[in-house]
Amino acid sequence: xxxxxxxxxxxxxxxxxxxxxxxxxxxxxxxxxxxxxxxxxxxxxxxxxxxxxxxxxxxxxxxxxxxxxxxxxxxxxxxxxxxxxxxxxxxxxxxxxxxxxxxxxxxxxxxxxxxxxxxxxxxxxxxxxxxxxxxxxxxxxxxxxxxxxxxxxxxxxxxxxxxxxxxxxxxxxxxxxxxxxxxxxxxxxxxxxxxxxxxxxxxxxxxxxxxxxxxxxxxxxxxxxxxxxxxxxxxxxxxxxxxxxxxxxxxxxxxxxxxxxxxxxxxxxxxxxxxxxxxxxxxxxxxxxxxxxxxxxxxxxxxxxxxxxxxxxxxxxxxxxxxxxxxxxxxxxxxxxxxxxx
Amino acid sequence: xxxxxxxxxxxxxxxxxxxxxxxxxxxxxxxxxxxxxxxxxxxxxxxxxxxxxxxxxxxxxxxxxxxxxxxxxxxxxxxxxxxxxxxxxxxxxxxxxxxxxxxxxxxxxxxxxxxxxxxxxxxxxxxxxxxxxxxxxxxxxxxxxxxxxxxxxxxxxxxxxxxxxxxxxxxxxxxxxxxxxxxxxxxxxxxxxxxxxxxxxxxxxxxxxxxxxxxxxxxxxxxxxxxxxxxxxxxxxxxxxxxxxxxxxxxxxxxxxxxxxxxxxxxxxxxxxxxxxxxxxxxxxxxxxxxxxxxxxxxxxxxxxxxxxxxxxxxxxxxxxxxxxxxxxxxxxxxxxxxxxx
Numbered sequence: 254x255x256x257x258x259x260x261x262x263x264x265x266x267x268x269x270x271x272x273x274x275x276x277x278x279x280x281x282x283x284x285x286x287x288x289x290x291x292x293x294x295x296x297x298x299x300x301x302x303x304x305x306x307x308x309x310x311x312x313x314x315x316x317x318x319x320x321x322x323x324x325x326x327x328x329x330x331x332x333x334x335x336x337x338x339x340x341x342x343x344x345x346x347x348x349x350x351x352x353x354x355x356x357x358x359x360x361x362x363x364x365x366x367x368x369x370x371x372x373x374x375x376x377x378x379x380x381x382x383x384x385x386x387x388x389x390x391x392x393x394x395x396x397x398x399x400x401x402x403x404x405x406x407x408x409x410x411x412x413x414x415x416x417x418x419x420x421x422x423x424x425x426x427x428x429x430x431x432x433x434x435x436x437x438x439x440x441x442x443x444x445x446x447x448x449x450x451x452x453x454x455x456x457x458x459x460x461x462x463x464x465x466x467x468x469x470x471x472x473x474x475x476x477x478x479x480x481x482x483x484x485x486x487x488x489x490x491x492x493x494x495x496x497x498x499x500x501x502x503x504x505x506x507x508x509x510x511x512x513x514x515x516x517x518x519x520x521x522x523x524x525x526x527x528x529x530x531x532x533x534x535x536x537x538x539x540x541x542x543x544x545x546x547x548x549x550x551x552x553x554x555x556x557x558x559x560x561x562x563x564x565x566x567x568x569x570x571x572x573x574x575x576x577x578x579x580x581x582x583x584x585x586x587x588x589x590x591x592x593x594x595x
Numbered sequence: 596x597x598x599x600x601x602x603x604x605x606x607x608x609x610x611x612x613x614x615x616x617x618x619x620x621x622x623x624x625x626x627x628x629x630x631x632x633x634x635x636x637x638x639x640x641x642x643x644x645x646x647x648x649x650x651x652x653x654x655x656x657x658x659x660x661x662x663x664x665x666x667x668x669x670x671x672x673x674x675x676x677x678x679x680x681x682x683x684x685x686x687x688x689x690x691x692x693x694x695x696x697x698x699x700x701x702x703x704x705x706x707x708x709x710x711x712x713x714x715x716x717x718x719x720x721x722x723x724x725x726x727x728x729x730x731x732x733x734x735x736x737x738x739x740x741x742x743x744x745x746x747x748x749x750x751x752x753x754x755x756x757x758x759x760x761x762x763x764x765x766x767x768x769x770x771x772x773x774x775x776x777x778x779x780x781x782x783x784x785x786x787x788x789x790x791x792x793x794x795x796x797x798x799x800x801x802x803x804x805x806x807x808x809x810x811x812x813x814x815x816x817x818x819x820x821x822x823x824x825x826x827x828x829x830x831x832x833x834x835x836x837x838x839x840x841x842x843x844x845x846x847x848x849x850x851x852x853x854x855x856x857x858x859x860x861x862x863x864x865x866x867x868x869x870x871x872x873x874x875x876x877x878x879x880x881x882x883x884x885x886x887x888x889x890x891x892x893x894x895x896x897x898x899x900x901x902x903x904x905x906x907x908x909x910x911x912x913x914x915x916x917x918x919x920x921x922x923x924x925x926x927x928x929x930x931x932x933x934x935x936x937x
Binding site: 385488506510512514 | 727728738742773783784786806807808809810821822823825826829830831832833836837838840841842845846848849851854855856857858859861862863865866869
């Protein structure tokens with residue numbers, strides 16, 4: 254498998270990106286990595302390590318896309334950016350997949366325009382797997398589509414299910430609809446119409462899931478529009494960060510607290526590890542015709558190595574073809590239904 | 596001031612409701628309370644305490660609305676319920692305000708149909724004040740309106756601002772728009788159109804606020820549609836609950852952890868107090884023509900007493916008239932604008 258890596262994306266690029274790539278080719282067989290970006294900087298990093306030089310190559314790219322740039326314009330104008338060059342490798346079938354820790358907006362816009370959608374998927378969706386109390390869960394979409402139609406959410410459910418089955422090896426994954434009440438008639442127009450679609454979909458649909466239940470991780474795939482998913486993701490991060498801040502203030506505020514905090518250090522470490530996104534690789538951008546993984550902006554080499562691992566599992570399990578087959582099947586069903594109605 | 600209290604609503608009704616009322620008339624002067632509900636049960640509770648019997652009266656109501664009943668139907672059919680009778684007291688100006696810890700849906704439907712809207716307010720909104728790290732903040736709306744128009748959110752902002760100014764004594768409160776990006780052009784159609792309205796509103800509008808920032812409590816009033824607000828509220832509760840669960844498991848999982856946990860007991864107690872919704876009373880249902888406060892379903896006597904205090908401050912600061920005056924002013928401005936365009 255050949256993986257294109259945007260060498261300049263993310264808070265710790267290119268040093269942590271390069272180190273992640275070096276560690277990955279040592280750990281995983283049969284992969285080659287192409288790093289795009291400022292050749293001089295990247296080679297300087299690479300020269301710090303001993304590695305099989307046949308397995309990592311560099312393609313020079315003079316431009317870098319800033320996370321604050323308007324995404325679509327950045328993709329159109331910066332043809333010589335590390336991101337656009339990496340995406341082009343996927344488009345031209347010179348790489349099977351791409352990883353970037355840079356601008357999420359530019360990544361999604363670029364994947365959409367350069368790599369393109371899978372036929373039959375109307376809206377690709379960003380789908381991170383997050384750590385829950387009892388098990389990891391996926392929220393799909395977390396921001397690619399601020400406005401959605403019920404059909405989009407049905408396709409998100411289908412893609413999420415395939416991902417969970419093939420990558421996380423969960424048999425018949427459960428699918429929930431994020432909603433503000435558990436009853437079928439609750440919510441807005443989108444959730445009401447989506448509920449009916451999911452109920453008839455043949456998926457293991459477990460009904461509406463209130464946001465309060467999400468962090469427990471009892472449901473595998475949680476579908477919603479991108480505005481809601483982004484809100485869920487950021488409230489999850491924000492609430493956890495605030496609580497740990499408050500806890501830290503309390504602990505360091507008294508001698509008793511400091512001693513208690515010291516004794517609980519292993520406990521806090523376990524919790525931190527449990528909720529560490531780095532263990533999960535990146536967020537897959539599902540529905541585009543290539544393996545596109547968005548790594549967290551603050552990814553270190555471990556996060557990069559795991560994102561590369563995620564690409565390999567994605568590739569070896571033929572997820573793209575699985576999605577293509579399932580979408581044809583589901584469209585076939587939809588067409589029959591439409592004919593029945595006529 | 597006369598306050599109607601739904602004696603049968605909430606997980607701990609009527610015992611905690613009654614105790615809260617008894618404590619309130621001892622602490623606050625110049626109030627009278629009318630408790631609606633099963634007279635026999637309520638009198639039995641009242642007889643446990645010594646109190647000024649001139650200040651609490653009971654109106655018998657044979658029916659109770661269950662939280663699982665469809666709200667509108669429950670309000671229409673159960674005319675002899677504790678909630679409907681309490682709402683009628685407000686409608687007939689026999690009470691200035693009402694508090695209920697029962698079904699949120701029935702409470703909002705009843706307040707809307709029985710008490711009625713303030714003229715000029717298109718959609719009343721449920722507006723809890725929540726504990727943030729640095730200061731309390733309000734999210735408006737958290738579930739009364741799953742679908743909203745930009746104008747609704749502008750009115751939410753106006754009402755939230757008055758509440759913060761008059762009840763929480765914050766001068767020129769800041770107003771933020773909950774959105775999935777900080778830039779003006781981010782979000783869905785609703786947030787984009789609302790941004791323009793808020794920018795021109797004359798309110799202390801601080802722009803888009805990403806959900807990640809909400810728990811910090813740096814912005815006073817956060818406006819959004821009810822679907823988003825409900826998601827924010829429930830993710831806040833759910834993430835906190837899950838994290839404390841995980842922490843508890845870690846602490847009780849080892850001897851070292853147990854000792855550490857014991858030493859940190861005061862710290863945990865402080866945090867619990869800091870994030871205790873009971874200190875804040877209930878969620879005001881703003882935009883109806885009466886003081887309507889929804890207490891948390893699991894309210895104890897302290898939460899009830901604080902909800903009563905909230906009603907008193909609401910009343911003494913003339914919030915309803917303030918909202919009426921501001922809405923006339925703002926509609927006046929809107930009309931002038933409309934004329935300018937023509």
